[in-house]
Amino acid sequence: MFKEFSGKSVFGGIAIGKICIYRKQDNLVKRQKIDDPEAEIARFDKAREDAKAQLQGLHDKALKEVGEANAMVFEVHQMMLDDLDYVESVQNIIRTQQVNAEFATATTGDNFSEMFASMDDDYMRERAADVKDISNRVVAILSGNEGGGFNATEPSILLAEDLAPSETVQLDKSMVLSFVTHLGSTNSHTAILARTMNIPALIGIDFPEDADGHMGIVDGFEGKFYIDPSEELLAEYQAKLDKELEKQRLLQELKGKENVTLDGTKINLYANIGSVKDVADVLKNDAGGIGLFRSEFLYLESSTYPSEEEQFKAYKTVAENMAGKKVIIRTLDIGADKQVDYFDLGKEDNPALGYRAIRICLDRVDIFKTQLRALYRASYYGKISIMFPMIISVDEVKKIKEIVAEVKKELDEQNIPYGEVETGIMIETPAAVWMSEELAQEVDFFSIGTNDLTQYTLAIDRQNPKLDAINDTHHPAILKSIETTIKNGHKGGAWVGICGELGADPTLTETFLRMGVDELSVSPSRILAVRDVIRKIDLSK
Amino acid sequence: MKEFNYTITDPEGIHARPAGLFVKAAAAYPCNVTIAKDGKEVDAKRILGVMSLGVKQGMEVTIKCDGDQEDTAVAELEKFMKENL
Known part of the structure; x- marks a missing residue:
């Protein structure tokens, strides 16, 4: 399904590649009555194990990339998920209130994080964020709402509603070919980042959600964005891209x-x-x-x-x-x-x-x-x-x-x-x-x-x-x-x-x-x- | 039951990382291990509890070991505190 979009360019250039949609972590949790608390607890235990496995993966990645001291936080998160105060609290809420695991986890996360946040100490406020973080991870797994963030496995065109500075900091920039956002302005941080990285960027593109994984072309000179381009269009843009690269080589x-x-x-x-x-x-x-x-x-x-x-x-x-x-x-x-x-x-x-x-x-x-x-x-x-x-x-x-x-x-x-x-x-x-x-x-x-x-x-x-x-x-x-x-x-x-x-x-x-x-x-x-x-x-x- | 007192010298106090290490060290022994500050006592094998004490540099904590291998536990945990905190 070929689609063409016009937006505003914030930085010129051509990008050709797979589309990857950046999804914000959206964990709106609904309280639902359940009939079988034990089954709900089993779901929670399973999600907790999955979360720990994810954290182990992050730990191993961080260990290689940034060293043991920085990787330790993921180990601490795993320990928090094993903490009996935490686990028992979730189980209690499920049993006594007969509610879904998502709600029990989110509530427990909120309670612990409020306890830390109220300690009026900068360090403790950070711990509040830690507890929220692990709870969000479990809730995301429970509700099948995973895959937040930018999970490209090859350099891709990043599509997002908008990106906050804190979100761009965490991006794996070697995986981004171009930024295409719906919101944002020519002076937003995404725009500045695109200029720094020397990659094309567009704003004002109201992209369809099902574009994820499809082929795309970003034309930062004309402000155009294409999904599933034809062979001819691809060839045309490949030629433009080659010319662009040649120009950059001359600048060298x-x-x-x-x-x-x-x-x-x-x-x-x-x-x-x-x-x-x-x-x-x-x-x-x-x-x-x-x-x-x-x-x-x-x-x-x-x-x-x-x-x-x-x-x-x-x-x-x-x-x-x-x-x-x-x-x-x-x-x-x-x-x-x-x-x-x-x-x-x-x-x-x-x-x-x-x-x-x-x-x-x-x-x-x-x-x-x-x-x-x-x-x-x-x-x-x-x-x-x-x-x-x-x-x-x-x-x-x-x-x-x-x-x-x-x-x-x-x-x-x-x-x-x-x-x-x-x-x-x-x-x-x-x-x-x-x-x-x-x-x-x-x-x-x-x-x-x-x-x-x-x-x-x-x-x-x-x-x-x-x-x-x-x-x-x-x-x-x-x-x-x-x-x-x-x-x-x-x-x-x-x-x-x-x-x-x-x-x-x-x-x-x-x-x-x-x-x-x-x-x-x-x-x-x-x-x-x-x-x-x-x-x-x-x-x- | 065995116990010892220790005053934290690490400028960052019992932060996430050292708290994690400490809980791991405590969990290695079968006996009950508790850590207390200003009369508030928590299970040293539960990380959220340990963190909730908000222990900072210069504060004194009391660590108690009760049960199997309490002698080894006290000796090793005291050594751990001196080396890491």
Whole structure:
């Protein structure tokens, strides 16, 4: 059954492959009366055994991939399933209330998790999640509702209603050829992930549920999606895909070449990354440094606050692998659409205008200091710069500098070495643009975050797909803001870079160079394409 | 019955991983094993109970072994605590 769909492209490219639908774990449990409690208990026992077998599989996989310490959690989950308090509670509910095993399991899971959650201790809240997790697993098996998540066994086209950041973190990215979602906007995290991975992505595709396992084609250039394409269409797209690959191969020849215009203007071309693993792509694509290392992954992938030691190791690894090239690490930028359970940030009416990024760090200084200590310690092993997000005032920067001074003093007293660290701020609020002349006096560099700057300047929620049509990223107000920031930055002695999505927009590269930008930081996969554009520009004309 | 007290030195307390190891160690003996903190006593062979104590660094716990092989159990569990917690 051939089907054709039109949607909106968020990243170009061609993908051909099997379709795999990402299913959210949906365990809506109904309470049902049953006649035979013993049979129901037998069902529960069987599901519990199956769940343990699954966990054993996950344990063995994790043991190979991430080591014993990280695999232990799956063993602990197995032990929880064997815990007599847990098992007896489920059995009791089935017997006394004469209800189905699903309901008894879910209720027991809720009871235990509430007990842990009420202990008012960050660590215990995590255990609440553990109990929920094992209960959900058993309920999913009982109700035949398994196969949640993304279970591709070969590289596939991923179809989803929508993907949350926490869900994309857990994806096995080597199995994803393309992202196709029903919801989501051009600036959603899935879109950013697609750009980072250099794979095509579409949004606004209302796909049929029975597409799972069928053959598909994604055309990220035209915004088209095909299910069960004909032989001719397949051949046509295979030819396009081959051409695309050839183009990428040609770009590879730009490796080792300078980022210099025809008239001799040189700029720095750095890469944006979101985890330690991305460093390989940075080096592969010949970036001159890392212009934005988002440190959130440390917090998003962890179930509790990452320790100084964990952070230090991650930063040190990146600094060492970059071997003396600049690594600009942005301090914690959570809140708004990036939620981390254990931070317990609470619900906000206007999260984008809310408690996020530097606002959290200046309020919960202990978390901020832990990160700063790790960063300074790692700076001894490479060329690390630190950048602070969501700045709106000179006062904030002064407060940050006081805290940085305290951290350095503590390290001095403990005889812990650290290197020379440049500090800079993100310019991503209109307030920071207006104050850029004063702010430049306080820091070594500016990095313009165009995604948030666009959102805050145009007052357009970047998560709202309804506004995509009027979300003009080339709006003159944005370009004027960038120009002002560069001019004022230079006046105050700060160098200025652009690290948002706009930095990789080839139609604006010349405009930015004429404004005098010192650095562009783009996804690793975009480095060579932007270099190609730079090398064809002549600013003397 | 044999018992001993131990003050947790691990900065993370009896977290999921060490709790799992501890429960496994306790389950290796036929005798009853309990662990108590601030007067709250739970079966040391049940992981949810052990976790529910919320034991952190600097807290003192009492471990009791009662029954078959209680001498070995106490000695081995004390050794385990010193090495792991």
